[in-house]
Amino acid sequence: MSIEVKNVNRRFGNFAALDDVSLEVQTGELLALLGPSGSGKTTLLRVIAGLETVDSGQVLFHGEDATSQHVRDRRVGFVFQHYALFRHLSIFENVAFGLRVRPKANRPGEAEIRRKVMELLELVQLDWLADRYPHQLSGGQRQRIALARALAVEPRVLLLDEPFGALDAKVRKELRTWLRRLHDEMHITSVFVTHDQDEALEVSDRVVVMNEGRIQQIGTPQEVYDHPVNAFVYQFLGNVNLFHGRVDEGTALIGPAGLPVPAHGETTVGQAIAAYARPHDIELIRPRQGELGISARVEHLLAVGPIVRVDLRPDDSDAPIHAEIPRDQAARLALVAGDRVLVRPRQVRVFAA
Amino acid sequence: MTFAVRRHSVLPGFGIALGFTLLYLSLIVLIPLSATFLKTFSLTWDAFWTAVTAPRVLASYRLTFGASFLAALINAVFGLLVAWVLVRYRFPGKRVIDAFVDLPFALPTAVAGIALAAVYSANGWIGSLFAPYGIKIAFTPLGVLVALTFIGLPFVVRTVQPVLEDLEPELEEAAATLGATRLQTFTKILFPTLLPALLTGFALSFARAIGEYGSVIFIAGNLPMVSEITPLLIITKLEQYDYAGATALAVVMLLISFMLLLIINLLQWWARRRRAAV
Numbered sequence: 250m251s252i253e254v255k256n257v258n259r260r261f262g263n264f265a266a267l268d269d270v271s272l273e274v275q276t277g278e279l280l281a282l283l284g285p286s287g288s289g290k291t292t293l294l295r296v297i298a299g300l301e302t303v304d305s306g307q308v309l310f311h312g313e314d315a316t317s318q319h320v321r322d323r324r325v326g327f328v329f330q331h332y333a334l335f336r337h338l339s340i341f342e343n344v345a346f347g348l349r350v351r352p353k354a355n356r357p358g359e360a361e362i363r364r365k366v367m368e369l370l371e372l373v374q375l376d377w378l379a380d381r382y383p384h385q386l387s388g389g390q391r392q393r394i395a396l397a398r399a400l401a402v403e404p405r406v407l408l409l410d411e412p413f414g415a416l417d418a419k420v421r422k423e424l425r426t427w428l429r430r431l432h433d434e435m436h437i438t439s440v441f442v443t444h445d446q447d448e449a450l451e452v453s454d455r456v457v458v459m460n461e462g463r464i465q466q467i468g469t470p471q472e473v474y475d476h477p478v479n480a481f482v483y484q485f486l487g488n489v490n491l492f493h494g495r496v497d498e499g500t501a502l503i504g505p506a507g508l509p510v511p512a513h514g515e516t517t518v519g520q521a522i523a524a525y526a527r528p529h530d531i532e533l534i535r536p537r538q539g540e541l542g543i544s545a546r547v548e549h550l551l552a553v554g555p556i557v558r559v560d561l562r563p564d565d566s567d568a569p570i571h572a573e574i575p576r577d578q579a580a581r582l583a584l585v586a587g588d589r590v591l592v593r594p595r596q597v598r599v600f601a602a
Numbered sequence: 603m604t605f606a607v608r609r610h611s612v613l614p615g616f617g618i619a620l621g622f623t624l625l626y627l628s629l630i631v632l633i634p635l636s637a638t639f640l641k642t643f644s645l646t647w648d649a650f651w652t653a654v655t656a657p658r659v660l661a662s663y664r665l666t667f668g669a670s671f672l673a674a675l676i677n678a679v680f681g682l683l684v685a686w687v688l689v690r691y692r693f694p695g696k697r698v699i700d701a702f703v704d705l706p707f708a709l710p711t712a713v714a715g716i717a718l719a720a721v722y723s724a725n726g727w728i729g730s731l732f733a734p735y736g737i738k739i740a741f742t743p744l745g746v747l748v749a750l751t752f753i754g755l756p757f758v759v760r761t762v763q764p765v766l767e768d769l770e771p772e773l774e775e776a777a778a779t780l781g782a783t784r785l786q787t788f789t790k791i792l793f794p795t796l797l798p799a800l801l802t803g804f805a806l807s808f809a810r811a812i813g814e815y816g817s818v819i820f821i822a823g824n825l826p827m828v829s830e831i832t833p834l835l836i837i838t839k840l841e842q843y844d845y846a847g848a849t850a851l852a853v854v855m856l857l858i859s860f861m862l863l864l865i866i867n868l869l870q871w872w873a874r875r876r877r878a879a880v
Contacts, residue, residue, distance in 0.1 A: 323779075
């Protein structure tokens with residue numbers, strides 16, 4: 250079951266929630282819509298579900314125009330951030346709801362409903378909670394029930410709106426690996442919305458990065474992480490340090506010291522550029538004669554697990570630099586707050602400023 | 603003697619707060635009510651029984667409780683509708699209409715009674731529309747029903763409204779994605795969620811109607827056996843200096859009201875048991 254979104258526009262007053270968005274979701278893939286809040290990712294998901302109307306554009310399900318189809322008839326499974334379980338119904342009845350509201354002609358019998366619901370509860374490993382009520386369950390359990398309820402109607406696509414957003418860090422991690430495994434077993438075309446880049450990169454087959462109502466980049470997690478098309482994508486996918494500089498004969502010179510780094514992409518000589526480096530791509534060395542680098546002072550050290558986070562203040566600017574170096578390297582350097590070091594980015598991404 | 607509650611509670615002042623609550627309840631509610639019972643005990647059992655089972659009295663029970671129940675039922679239906687419109691739709695003048703709902707709370711009941719009697723009498727604005735069909739509203743049991751419905755409406759609206767406002771739109775969206783029609787969403791999701799609040803509103807409206815006096819006597823016509831409510835009979839007995847007879851009726855009303863409220867409370871408890879906050 251493939252989904253195609255064609256040139257969709259949606260405005261709320263003066264705010265363009267979706268600005269000419271086109272997207273293709275392939276059959277059986279797990280696609281992540283990633284972006285900051287207000288980027289239009291949830292609106293896009295709701296447009297696909299039919300919970301939101303479009304101003305212009307089309308939504309195709311398997312090549313068929315579904316733009317004006319009612320949400321009831323689209324056969325989509327939708328999982329809400331805050332579960333939206335029916336609190337006056339037992340877990341069993343919550344999951345059975347989609348079967349019980351079918352028109353009489355194709356409503357399954359009581360025994361069939363029972364079999365199907367128990368099967369789904371086993372799938373989400375919560376069959377022992379069938380007689381409980383939603384308020385008796387933990388957040389993680391509720392979200393799994395919400396998923397079972399959505400699957401009960403045998404949806405053609407599964408849409409999840411920040412499904413793990415309301416859960417604590419540990420449960421989140423467990424649930425996302427579990428969701429990935431579940432998807433590998435069922436191969437149902439799925440789209441999920443998240444603002445957490447780790448979640449998107451870890452779980453999905455492909456990631457769609459959105460900002461300000463527009464799609465910035467579509468690609469596999471590795472593609473978008475390694476080859477971001479613009480500064481926004483690069484910044485959004487992890488922590489970054491920003492250096493200003495200019496382009497000179499195939500290299501970019503950054504900082505007042507003119508530290509040469511490889512420049513790529515469409516840059517012309519003399520152009521002002523912004524160079525980005527991830528904290529773990531920053532190298533720190535003790536100042537020595539003849540070594541190039543950005544001179545900085547160590548402000549703060551913090552050991553977290555296997556790495557040491559170093560906050561630095563460069564001599565020539567107020568923007569702090571963040572570095573993450575392995576513990577053994579930190580031990581060799583024997584850094585303490587107040588030390589002077591040279592900062593050298595090992596790898597930078599250069600974009601026109 | 604110390605209570606376990608006291609030792610573990612972080613909220614200080616349990617003892618004094620409870621003491622004050624009991625004292626206050628006693629002064630305002632319990633002592634006056636027990637006085638009613640005490641006064642009644644000055645009657646012999648036979649005298650009591652005769653007083654409370656006279657045909658005219660029995661007819662008044664039927665009218666008071668029957669009309670109150672019907673009025674509460676009508677309020678439950680239309681109060682829900684009013685609350686729904688006030689919560690779900692945006693329209694000009696919404697705040698004004700919202701304020702109108704409270705009028706029956708604020709209006710002196712006698713004023714309400716006179717106004718209702720004027721409007722619903724055979725030559726009043728509304729009464730004259732029904733008169734050609736032979737339907738008389740004012741000065742009949744129907745008039746009692748109108749008055750009781752009037753005074754009970756705000757109770758249902760004001761109890762249902764906040765619950766309706768808190769209802770997440772996701773619940774309806776979830777139902778829709780699962781294939782439910784609007785009707786199914788209402789009957790299977792919205793209504794059961796609103797039911798406890800609706801029952802509370804019903805109970806309040808019902809209780810208020812049973813005790814209502816001021817607005818009813820103007821529109822009821824007060825014909826013995828036909829449109830005479832029990833509170834009016836009590837007043838009549840008082841005017842004849844039959845204090846024991848009046849309190850006897852009061853005791854019966856109290857007991858019946860208490861029983862009915864207890865039943866409604868049980869119903870509420872049953873409906874609420876399943877719905878703790880999610």
